[in-house]
Amino acid sequence: QVQLVESGGGLVQAGGSLRLSCAASGRTFSNYVMGWFRQTPGKEREFVAAISWDRSRTSYADFVKGRFTISRDNAKNTVYLQMNSLNPEDTAVYYCAAGRRFGSRGVEDFGSWGQGTQVTVSS
Numbered sequence: 001q002v003q004l005v006e007s008g009g010g011l012v013q014a015g016g017s018l019r020l021s022c023a024a025s026g027r028t029f030s031n032y033v034m035g036w037f038r039q040t041p042g043k044e045r046e047f048v049a050a051i052s053w054d055r056s057r058t059s060y061a062d063f064v065k066g067r068f069t070i071s072r073d074n075a076k077n078t079v080y081l082q083m084n085s086l087n088p089e090d091t092a093v094y095y096c097a098a099g100r101r102f103g104s105r106g107v108e109d110f111g112s113w114g115q116g117t118q119v120t121v122s123s
Helices: none
Strands: 001-005 010-013 016-024 033-039 044-053 058-060 068-073 080-083 092-099 110-113 117-121
Touching: 001 092, 001 110, 016 033, 016 092, 033 068, 033 117, 044 068, 044 080, 058 068, 068 110
Parallel strands: 010 117
Antiparallel strands: 001 016, 016 080, 033 044, 033 092, 044 058, 068 080, 092 110, 092 117
């Protein structure tokens, strides 16, 4: 498995931006599809975005299209989530995850997870 550590969360006003980072260690980072998920209390963890190992393909949940951008730097073993035009509904704990198959949006298809980083958007 690969070990993942997220950073970059915090408090931001509505309309603002944040960039989340996820640093990987352990197995070869470039072998993995990388994804971001988020979770709020009482709700299931939901898919946000994913990127293929070679950066050629990206996938987004409908509710973030046009606002969030996922990217990765395989030389730095890091995946990013640029979040723009944030709104209070984006408040959640954001998790980085590593998987093997691009196109899957299920939690069960990602085998390694970070500890999460809190994002809070105030109105």
